[in-house]
Amino acid sequence: MRRGTDYRILTNNPLVVRCMEEWYSIDYLEAGSYRDVLVRARDLVYAGHTLFTHPLAGSVKPNETPYRSIVVSREPHAFSAEQAEIVSNSLTAFDKFSEKDWQWSEKVLADFQLIDYTLLAGAMEFDAAAGLDKERNRIPDTNKK
Amino acid sequence: MKLELGLIQIKDIQFSKECKVENGTLFVNADEVKAFAFADDDVKACVKDAHFDIAKPGESVRITPVKDVIEPRVKVEGPGGEFPGVIAKVDTVGTGRTHVMKGMAIVTAGKIVGFQEGVIDMSGPGAAYTDFSKLLNLVLVCDPVEGVHQHEYEHAVRIAGLRAATFVGELARNVKPDEIKTYETYGVKEGWEKFPNLPRVAYVHMLQSQGLLHDTYVYGVDAKKSLTTILNPTETMDGAIISGNCVSACDKNTTYHHQNNPVVEDLFAQHGKTLNYVCNIITNENVYLADKQRSSDWTAKLCRLLDLDGVIVSQEGFGNPDTDLIMNTKKIELVGVKTTIITDEYAGQDGKSQSLADADPLADAVVTGGNANEVIILPKMDKVIGTLDYVDKIAGGHAGSLRPDGTIEAEIQVITGATNEMGFGCLSAR
Numbered sequence: 001m002r003r004g005t006d007y008r009i010l011t012n013n014p015l016v017v018r019c020m021e022e023w024y025s026i027d028y029l030e031a032g033s034y035r036d037v038l039v040r041a042r043d044l045v046y047a048g049h050t051l052f053t054h055p056l057a058g059s060v061k062p063n064e065t066p067y068r069s070i071v072v073s074r075e076p077h078a079f080s081a082e083q084a085e086i087v088s089n090s091l092t093a094f095d096k097f098s099e100k101d102w103q104w105s106e107k108v109l110a111d112f113q114l115i116d117y118t119l120l121a122g123a124m125e126f127d128a129a130a131g132l133d134k135e136r137n138r139i140p141d142t143n144k145k
Numbered sequence: 146m147k148l149e150l151g152l153i154q155i156k157d158i159q160f161s162k163e164c165k166v167e168n169g170t171l172f173v174n175a176d177e178v179k180a181f182a183f184a185d186d187d188v189k190a191c192v193k194d195a196h197f198d199i200a201k202p203g204e205s206v207r208i209t210p211v212k213d214v215i216e217p218r219v220k221v222e223g224p225g226g227e228f229p230g231v232i233a234k235v236d237t238v239g240t241g242r243t244h245v246m247k248g249m250a251i252v253t254a255g256k257i258v259g260f261q262e263g264v265i266d267m268s269g270p271g272a273a274y275t276d277f278s279k280l281l282n283l284v285l286v287c288d289p290v291e292g293v294h295q296h297e298y299e300h301a302v303r304i305a306g307l308r309a310a311t312f313v314g315e316l317a318r319n320v321k322p323d324e325i326k327t328y329e330t331y332g333v334k335e336g337w338e339k340f341p342n343l344p345r346v347a348y349v350h351m352l353q354s355q356g357l358l359h360d361t362y363v364y365g366v367d368a369k370k371s372l373t374t375i376l377n378p379t380e381t382m383d384g385a386i387i388s389g390n391c392v393s394a395c396d397k398n399t400t401y402h403h404q405n406n407p408v409v410e411d412l413f414a415q416h417g418k419t420l421n422y423v424c425n426i427i428t429n430e431n432v433y434l435a436d437k438q439r440s441s442d443w444t445a446k447l448c449r450l451l452d453l454d455g456v457i458v459s460q461e462g463f464g465n466p467d468t469d470l471i472m473n474t475k476k477i478e479l480v481g482v483k484t485t486i487i488t489d490e491y492a493g494q495d496g497k498s499q500s501l502a503d504a505d506p507l508a509d510a511v512v513t514g515g516n517a518n519e520v521i522i523l524p525k526m527d528k529v530i531g532t533l534d535y536v537d538k539i540a541g542g543h544a545g546s547l548r549p550d551g552t553i554e555a556e557i558q559v560i561t562g563a564t565n566e567m568g569f570g571c572l573s574a575r
Contacts, residue, residue, distance in 0.1 A: 051434060052433060052434060052435070053432050053433055053434060054432055054434060054437070054464075054465040054468055056464035056465045056467075056468075056502055057464060057465060083434075086434075086468060086503075089502060089503055090464075090502060092499070093464065093499075093502035096491075096493055096498040096499065111258050111295070114258070114295060114358075115258060115358065118296065118356045118357035118358055118359070119355050119356045119359065119432055120356075120432070121356060121357065122355055122356020122357060122359070122369060122431070122432055123355075123356065123431065123432035123433040123436075124433075128296070128356070128357050129294070129296065129297075129357075132294055
């Protein structure tokens with residue numbers, strides 16, 4: 001697991017909050033969209049926060065999943081033109097996908113939450129399976145790492 | 146390193162009491178294959194039930210949701226075995242002789258993550274978009290044990306498929322091949338002396354490695370935990386790389402794609418004639434930006450160290466991997482090595498949008514595998530192997546994709562292998 005002292009997770013995914021909130025600082029955009037998370041990341045990167053994870057998901061296309069989690073630094077450090085380019089290109093890429101008439105069931109939403117969470121966990125070297133077991137078994141606080 | 150592939154053409158598959166290959170027909174006892182696939186603790190723990198079906202080219206059959214496609218092979222001479230580090234022991238493969246059952250595949254099907262698995266149509270307009278419609282497919286349909294996590298189940302289905310392919314491949318051990326092909330690459334100095342006037346070319350093979358359900362394994366090692374490294378091309382042909390992901394269907398590299406990587410095949414076809422095929426450089430596509438930087442730095446470093454003249458770069462996936470693709474290409478160009486990219490495009494349904502999520506002026510030589518947003522209507526099939534329950538939910542489908550009459554309106558990204566980024570397929574642009 002990467003040391004989390006300088007991490008801020010921007011997310012609209014409730015599963016990320018449930019599995020990771022004990023270890024990381026999380027900005028939970030509860031009613032926010034995928035695009036809202038991208039915009040928040042862009043604004044913070046423009047303000048000098050370091051971008052730690054790529055803003056676009058793996059192979060899940062924008063507008064095909066409602067969830068996104070992005071990691072930036074908790075505090076602003078120095079403006080990076082390269083990172084600003086990555087985050088603004090990502091927003092451009094997002095916007096070219098047309099809105100579709102999604103009517104996801106709870107089960108499918110849960111799948112999308114899982115994919116977003118596992119991608120994030122992979123990036124953070126966070127034990128995704130352990131996080132899920134905590135979610136499933138509700139391990140009491142005494143088991144905190 | 147020299148590998149012989151003994152190609153055995155399979156012309157028919159039939160269920161039978163005994164398992165054998167005779168006159169090009171694979172006779173298979175489904176219970177025996179299933180028993181072998183289930184002789185693994187993880188498979189037993191996570192797969193409640195499984196059954197086999199056969200799909201043949203031209204039939205009115207739809208296979209969905211597809212997880213992996215695997216070509217049955219068996220190592221008959223030389224060290225190692227198929228799928229080293231996963232099924233066989235971890236010995237280095239890529240030498241000796243391997244028997245290959247051509248014209249057929251093991252396909253694993255069944256729901257893992259609702260929206261990420263694809264469709265193979267054996268006939269109709271959808272069949273033209275996937276080369277898997279031209280194979281005799283022995284399909285392993287799995288059902289999960291209730292309550293099992295998706296990532297545990299993905300692992301179990303992956304292993305079940307590889308074990309089934311291993312069992313079937315073993316039947317080709319004592320069959321005389323219809324054709325034997327030989328592939329050989331040389332050490333750095335040896336190759337240079339042999340082909341002093343030919344350009345030195347390598348293949349930069351990017352592996353999907355973004356996390357659980359998005360992984361690729363090399364000799365059993367999760368690619369996201371590996372630094373950029375070198376493989377002999379014959380190792381790839383011999384099962385060293387396997388697919389462990391549930392990414393969107395059209396540009397997912399299945400295990401079959403790795404075994405039959407067309408970039409490797411085509412570079413070998415030119416090896417010693419127009420170029421000197423030096424090696425494959427494998428690199429990952431991690432989510433963490435520092436990983437992206439490290440891996441692409443290393444790719445460029447290895448290209449320079451090997452004194453290459455040119456490379457072909459292929460990626461897997463869209464979006465986030467586009468950044469790895471461009472980082473690799475830019476850095477390799479900057480150390481003086483020419484690059485050509487193979488990718489697919491998400492250019493919108495009208496094909497007018499920018500195709501990739503990232504770009505650079507140095508990445509000016511690109512071969513496309515097609516536009517994944519292109520819309521297709523797939524007619525109803527008489528038989529479905531698997532289930533249509535998820536068609537509305539797979540990438541490229543949408544609510545209402547599955548019409549009441551059984552036809553599907555979707556983007557071609559629902560079709561397994563439709564826009565493969567190794568160039569395995571027939572879509573391109575001029």
